[in-house]
Amino acid sequence: MNAASADSGVRIEGVSKHYDAEGGVVRALEGVSFDVDNGEFVCIVGPSGCGKTTLFRIIAGLDDATDGAVYLGGDRVEGPTPDMGVVFQEYHLFPWRTVRGNVAFGLEKSGVPEAERRTRVEELVELVGLEGFEDSYPKALSGGMKQRVAIARALAADPALLLMDEPFGAVDAQTREMLQTELLEIREETGKTVLFVTHDVEEAVKLADRIVVMDKEPGRICETVPVDLPRPRSRSDAEFGGYYERVLDLIRSA
Ligand SMILES: Nc1ncnc2c1ncn2[C@@H]1O[C@H](COP(=O)(O)OP(=O)(O)OP(=O)(O)O)[C@@H](O)[C@H]1O
Ligand SMILES: [Mg+2]
Structure with a gap:
């Protein structure tokens, strides 16, 4: 479901x-x-x-x-x-993954093919207004941006x-x-x-x-x-x- x-x-x-x-x-x-x-x-x-x-x-x-x-x-x-897409108070991002890598995490785990994953991640990054930051690491993001990544990641599996x-x-x-x-x-x-x-x-x-x-x-x-x-x-x-x-x-x- x-x-x-x-x-x-x-x-x-x-x-x-x-x-x-x-x-x-x-x-x-x-x-x-x-x-x-x-x-x-x-x-x-x-x-x-x-x-x-x-x-x-x-x-x-x-x-x-x-x-x-x-x-x-x-x-x-x-x-x-x-x-369920879950978002915590603390950002809970993977510091060793980029914005793209964080958003894609659940999709990788559930075996979504790469091409589909890429499209989905692009849509989500756009949905939360983080275009241009796909290759940034969490440490380079503000608190608000980190939470946008967390929201995109939570929405990834629809x-x-x-x-x-x-x-x-x-x-x-x-x-x-x-x-x-x-x-x-x-x-x-x-x-x-x-x-x-x-x-x-x-x-x-x-x-x-x-x-x-x-x-x-x-x-x-x-x-x-x-x-x-x-x-x-x-x-x-x-x-x-x-x-x-x-x-x-x-x-x-x-
Ligand atoms: N693992 C635990 N062991 C023992 N007591 C706990 C544990 N987790 C929470 N509690 C207790 O349960 C009660 C509810 O805690 P909880 O963290 O759910 O509250 P909260 O409404 O989220 O508070 P806050 O607004 O500060 O985040 C508190 O009295 C807390 O001390
Ligand atoms: Mg609480």
């Missing part, structure tokens, strides 16, 4: 994750359930330590849940799969779902805004389902069709807020502030 038309909906069903720590059991997640519809853009927000990264890693198949299950397009996720954990957390405010706009354009162009973790409420209101707000200790969902605003959205829009305050209040009272 990797065509855009395939069912890329996500179902998170009763997911709990407990860690044994010195002070006792840490309930990082407790009974977390929600769905992401095919083609939907969902942001998960919550205070530091509420379990966002834990949930992200379980959805990505990188960690096991203590309880519960995750389904992508109806299939249970039991490990990392090319049906995954059903793009899963991102604070992907713009490490770049300056101006670059962050640019990347947000670009991500919305990419989403528009590709129709991908996006599940995006952030602790930045403004970012969530700007991007999401729906915001899932989490509580901490134990990590669980306290509310889901649909964002019914036309795009492009701006902080200065009259209704933007209403959503912003509402989500912030939910987090503060969590």
Whole structure:
């Protein structure tokens, strides 16, 4: 399953994750359930330590849940799969590979023939606006450019779902805004389902069709807020502030 038309909906069903720590059991997640519809853009927000990264890693198949299950397009996720393109907060690029080499990585691993790979990589480099930097190494790129490479690499296998954990957390405010706009354009162009973790409420209101707000200790969902605003959205829009305050209040009272 990797065509855009395939069912890329996500179902998170009763997911709990407990860690044994010195002070006792840490309930990082407790009974977390929600769905992401095919083609939907969902942001998960919550205070530091509420379990966002834990949930992200379980959805990505990188960690096991203590309880519960995750389904992508109806299939249970039991490990990392090319049906999900994953972007981490830190760039996680291969420093010994060029931009082209980084973007091509997954395609090489899945045995896509070279000619096809080349075309696909060219398309992706263009999609994320990195033409001219194909032969650069990560060390020669800015933070924003590195994250564009990470996004292109995540999209390489044409995954059903793009899963991102604070992907713009490490770049300056101006670059962050640019990347947000670009991500919305990419989403528009590709129709991908996006599940995006952030602790930045403004970012969530700007991007999401729906915001899932989490509580901490134990990590669980306290509310889901649909964002019914036309795009492009701006902080200065009259209704933007209403959503912003509402989500912030939910987090503060969590
Ligand atoms: N491997 C681990 N062992 C023990 N406890 C852990 C482990 N990973 C996470 N935790 C704990 O689980 C809770 C949730 O952590 P997590 O990193 O998922 O939060 P987060 O919402 O992503 O926070 P942030 O916004 O700071 O990134 C925290 O209390 C954390 O200390
Ligand atoms: Mg985190």
